Amino acid sequence: MIQADVLIVGGGGAGTSAALHLARRGVRVVLLERGLVGGQATGVNYGGVRQQGRHPAGIPLARKSREIWSRIRELTGSDVEFDPSGHLKLARSAADEAELLRWNTLAVEHGLRPRMIGRNAIRELYPHFSDVVIAGSLMEEDGSANPRLLAPALARAARKAGADIREGHAVTGLEHDGTDFRLLANGTRFAAPWLLNCAGFWGGEIARQFGEAVPIEKLHPNMLVTEPLPYFLRESLGVVGGGLYMRQIARGNIIFGGGRGESDAGITFTRPRPDAAFEVMRSAIAVIPRLEHAMVIRSWSGTDGTFADHFPVLGPSRTTPGLIHAFGFCGEGFQTGPGVGAVLSELVMDGVTDVPLEAFDIGRFTAAQIAV
Amino acid sequence: MTVTRLLDQDRTAITFTVDGVQVPAKQGDTLLTAMLTAGLGHVRTSEFGDGGRAGFCWMGACQDCWVLVVGKGVRRSCTTLVEPGIEVVRR
Amino acid sequence: MRIVVVGGGPAGIRAVEQLVRAGVTPIWIEEGPDGGGRITQRPPPGFTRDHAALYGADAGRARRLHATLDAMKPRTDWRPDTLVWNIRPQDKVLHTLTNGAAQGEVAYDALILCTGAMDRVLPLPGWTLPGVTTLGGAQVALKSQGVGIGANPVLIGTGPLLWLTALQYAKAGAKPAAVLDTTDFLTKARFGAGMLWNLPTLLRGMGLFAQLKLRGVKLHEDITPLAIEGVDGVTAVHWRDAAWKEHVTPCDAVGMGWGLKPEAQLADLAGVPFDYDATQQNWVPRKDVAGRAPVAGVYLAGDGAGIGGVEVAELAGARAALAALGDAHLPSDMALTQHLDGRLRTERRFRKALEQAFPYPAKLAARMEDSTSVCRCEVITAGELRAAAAADAPEVNRAKAFSRVGMGRCQGRLCGTPAAAVLAKALSVEVPEVGRLRGQPPVKPVPLQQVG
Numbered sequence A: 001m002i003q004a005d006v007l008i009v010g011g012g013g014a015g016t017s018a019a020l021h022l023a024r025r026g027v028r029v030v031l032l033e034r035g036l037v038g039g040q041a042t043g044v045n046y047g048g049v050r051q052q053g054r055h056p057a058g059i060p061l062a063r064k065s066r067e068i069w070s071r072i073r074e075l076t077g078s079d080v081e082f083d084p085s086g087h088l089k090l091a092r093s094a095a096d097e098a099e100l101l102r103w104n105t106l107a108v109e110h111g112l113r114p115r116m117i118g119r120n121a122i123r124e125l126y127p128h129f130s131d132v133v134i135a136g137s138l139m140e141e142d143g144s145a146n147p148r149l150l151a152p153a154l155a156r157a158a159r160k161a162g163a164d165i166r167e168g169h170a171v172t173g174l175e176h177d178g179t180d181f182r183l184l185a186n187g188t189r190f191a192a193p194w195l196l197n198c199a200g201f202w203g204g205e206i207a208r209q210f211g212e213a214v215p216i217e218k219l220h221p222n223m224l225v226t227e228p229l230p231y232f233l234r235e236s237l238g239v240v241g242g243g244l245y246m247r248q249i250a251r252g253n254i255i256f257g258g259g260r261g262e263s264d265a266g267i268t269f270t271r272p273r274p275d276a277a278f279e280v281m282r283s284a285i286a287v288i289p290r291l292e293h294a295m296v297i298r299s300w301s302g303t304d305g306t307f308a309d310h311f312p313v314l315g316p317s318r319t320t321p322g323l324i325h326a327f328g329f330c331g332e333g334f335q336t337g338p339g340v341g342a343v344l345s346e347l348v349m350d351g352v353t354d355v356p357l358e359a360f361d362i363g364r365f366t367a368a369q370i371a372v
Numbered sequence B: 001m002t003v004t005r006l007l008d009q010d011r012t013a014i015t016f017t018v019d020g021v022q023v024p025a026k027q028g029d030t031l032l033t034a035m036l037t038a039g040l041g042h043v044r045t046s047e048f049g050d051g052g053r054a055g056f057c058w059m060g061a062c063q064d065c066w067v068l069v070v071g072k073g074v075r076r077s078c079t080t081l082v083e084p085g086i087e088v089v090r091r
Numbered sequence C: 001m002r003i004v005v006v007g008g009g010p011a012g013i014r015a016v017e018q019l020v021r022a023g024v025t026p027i028w029i030e031e032g033p034d035g036g037g038r039i040t041q042r043p044p045p046g047f048t049r050d051h052a053a054l055y056g057a058d059a060g061r062a063r064r065l066h067a068t069l070d071a072m073k074p075r076t077d078w079r080p081d082t083l084v085w086n087i088r089p090q091d092k093v094l095h096t097l098t099n100g101a102a103q104g105e106v107a108y109d110a111l112i113l114c115t116g117a118m119d120r121v122l123p124l125p126g127w128t129l130p131g132v133t134t135l136g137g138a139q140v141a142l143k144s145q146g147v148g149i150g151a152n153p154v155l156i157g158t159g160p161l162l163w164l165t166a167l168q169y170a171k172a173g174a175k176p177a178a179v180l181d182t183t184d185f186l187t188k189a190r191f192g193a194g195m196l197w198n199l200p201t202l203l204r205g206m207g208l209f210a211q212l213k214l215r216g217v218k219l220h221e222d223i224t225p226l227a228i229e230g231v232d233g234v235t236a237v238h239w240r241d242a243a244w245k246e247h248v249t250p251c252d253a254v255g256m257g258w259g260l261k262p263e264a265q266l267a268d269l270a271g272v273p274f275d276y277d278a279t280q281q282n283w284v285p286r287k288d289v290a291g292r293a294p295v296a297g298v299y300l301a302g303d304g305a306g307i308g309g310v311e312v313a314e315l316a317g318a319r320a321a322l323a324a325l326g327d328a329h330l331p332s333d334m335a336l337t338q339h340l341d342g343r344l345r346t347e348r349r350f351r352k353a354l355e356q357a358f359p360y361p362a363k364l365a366a367r368m369e370d371s372t373s374v375c376r377c378e379v380i381t382a383g384e385l386r387a388a389a390a391a392d393a394p395e396v397n398r399a400k401a402f403s404r405v406g407m408g409r410c411q412g413r414l415c416g417t418p419a420a421a422v423l424a425k426a427l428s429v430e431v432p433e434v435g436r437l438r439g440q441p442p443v444k445p446v447p448l449q450q451v452g
Helices: A013-024 A056-069 A072-076 A094-109 A119-125 A147-160 A200-209 A274-287 A289-293 A333-349 A367-371 B031-037 C010-021 C051-075 C135-145 C160-172 C185-214 C265-269 C309-327 C334-357 C362-366 C382-390 C396-403 C416-427
Strands: A006-009 A029-032 A087-091 A115-117 A135-139 A164-166 A171-176 A181-185 A188-192 A194-197 A217-219 A221-228 A236-239 A245-248 A253-260 A295-300 A304-306 A313-316 A323-327 B013-018 B021-026 B066-069 B073-076 B087-089 C003-006 C027-029 C077-079 C082-088 C093-098 C102-107 C110-113 C117-119 C132-134 C153-158 C178-181 C224-229 C236-240 C246-250 C253-258 C260-262 C274-277 C282-285 C298-300 C373-375
Touching: A006 A013, A006 A181, A006 A188, A013 A029, A013 A147, A013 A323, A013 A333, A029 A147, A029 A188, A056 A072, A056 A094, A056 A333, A072 A147, A087 A094, A094 A115, A094 A135, A115 A119, A119 A135, A147 A164, A147 A333, A147 C396, A181 A194, A194 A200, A194 A333, A200 A304, A200 A323, A221 A274, A236 A274, A253 A274, A274 A289, A274 A295, A289 B073, A313 A333, A323 A333, B021 B031, C003 C010, C010 C051, C010 C309, C051 C077, C051 C309, C082 C265, C110 C309, C117 C135, C117 C253, C132 C135, C135 C153, C135 C160, C135 C253, C153 C160, C153 C236, C160 C178, C160 C185, C160 C253, C178 C236, C185 C334, C260 C282, C298 C309, C309 C334, C362 C416, C373 C416, C382 C396, C382 C416, C396 C416
Parallel strands: A006 A029, A006 A194, A029 A164, A087 A236, A194 A323, B013 B087, C003 C027, C003 C110, C027 C077, C110 C298, C132 C253, C153 C178, C153 C253
Antiparallel strands: A087 A135, A115 A135, A171 A181, A181 A188, A217 A304, A221 A253, A221 A295, A236 A245, A245 A253, A313 A323, B013 B021, B066 B073, B066 B087, C082 C093, C093 C102, C117 C260, C224 C236, C236 C246, C274 C282
């Protein structure tokens, strides 16, 4: 049996970041990942490092994480292709524009510095947009990174700092003996007084085993990428109301998505949905007409967990001391992952964190919501 | 490189344009055949700085010969036949 | 009963023939403007060579296949110029792209995939230069376009296609500068005995060899290709002979190929599991002797289901159709079924010997220089792939995620085999242990702009 101070289930951004932050504080930490680290939501998402558009309750966590993103290279030894290129959210109607203005006012109150770009300026600055775009909001410090690299980079750094990161370790036994959590994975027993539930969609099942069922649902992103095209698009793009997000990497490929993919028990992997793909392809050309001659070369999906209120579950268990949940990031966990790991390490080591977590409490769901 | 006409070349002569320049071809040529036998040397340029590409598999598998046909969109030159007067743009 | 056949090559033609015989009108989808496959590919309208000139020893087969192809087109829902780019097996729907532009959907109850194969390659310095093609490409150029990839090409690789292509070029009036075979004579001789199962094909192979010598084409065995030289095109090939002596052969083009690999992307998207076939050195979609995949309603035949050659493709295409008919409780010819099963058994023994006689040089791939581009779409070098291995990539999909190998337009069709060899060597494991690149839709690029 392996005795540790902290056990982490799930090797996504949150889990690997928690392992790194804890190991750096000298904690004996073991992370158990069923597949390879970053193989699920952290690895297959759009790669947005975006604060723009977030609900005010989520802004402090996003800001904490953004601060870590600026140190990602010194923290992990890899730049993870993080590019603070700016995030531009587009308005396609007067109502959209009003929504951008409304959020910008809120964001300023929370210490962010978004900038409105009006009709004339957007024509001048972004000649590649069509006339359907009438205004935009630019968050200069937002940007993107390569989702395939984040969790592996955090895991490598965590290992160097002394964490025991075990891939190919699906947890098959899970209990609390009154003192320690006892886990069985890949034929090995693990015990520790702390357990961090960072298992993404499957975190819901772990919570249920500790008497805290949650109304979590699967979220499959619908992601596409074009062939490499001449570079023209610096900012990562979104639109008011969602449904389209798009960025161009320096190599030229445009990564874009919108709508939902699907999964099927009979197929091993999640898939994008062609109808959703067509919709997002149409939207992309409507915004950037020059994409009409581009080819889609690949598409993909994955599995995240989501809740109806679009907040994750992040914070201590209501039933079991020593258990802290961090799952169900509703498609927004890539940006927050590094920050969530820091928060988890603070909750374990200091008992407090500077990020308000009330909105993310696992106790927020009503019995009726859980029953559904 | 010289893609060389060897056999079965008694076919109707036609012309089309590549990057605005008129290029001779024969009815039944693919865009790839026509562009390479006309001495154009390559049909696309690698995005990553390692020069021109002139297809590779000639059977629609390697995806290394895409060109723009004006009015039609992007086409694989190895599996697209030349038509008189079409305008090809190399990418 | 909606039966869909994908592919108009030998397997597809023989599958459709059996379906039509049983009174079924299948939907028949072919990516090109015409069927016929690769070995027996027909030129576009306007070319005048006859079957003997086009196909040589395969002329009879080609004539029979083309006759059936033409007879079947009007008796099926024939859809040429149509790419199947995605399958949603849970709903039994194919997504198609016609004429490179028009999107469509095709529902099926049974699906027979006859998707063919392509050349396996060994990346070399200079292999992305204009003038370098696959052996299959060199053949298609000659057969369906009447052109040579050059007037003095060097042909590198191994297998019957290497010699056949050289001879076809020589006969067409080109002068191959050299034929460079990576397999040594002893390996070919040792496994050649196993080919006695198919004496005519064996004799034909030996005949090719003799004819090439007669025509003065230089043949070198047990060679190591080193590099393709040139700036805007090919000017020479550098290689090393069995005695470790280096040579430079001037030439104006290069054709390269080391056997074939299945074009099995659609089987992958249909959810068919794959197994590593150590003899073929290929990942092959799983199927029973009749061609039934473990996914209900999906059947596989021809080289897309594992390399077997044109003879096996014809037999397996018919057999898969009979399986689909039987499974649907439609009339199927029991006597023919038994006959086909017997023939397929014999052919498979021959094929095993053939693959062993002409192995893919995985060791050469594994030794590739760091600066060589493994992935020609994304220009990812062997060094970058090895760096991915060093960064905890225990299998190819993770190596792809780190290095972008296989992420380009061709989705790893070309680099999949050599990349696995490089990665396995870097990780000190056997090639099958690093797995295979998972398929992702679209199997070939589709335009953002949709019509229809």
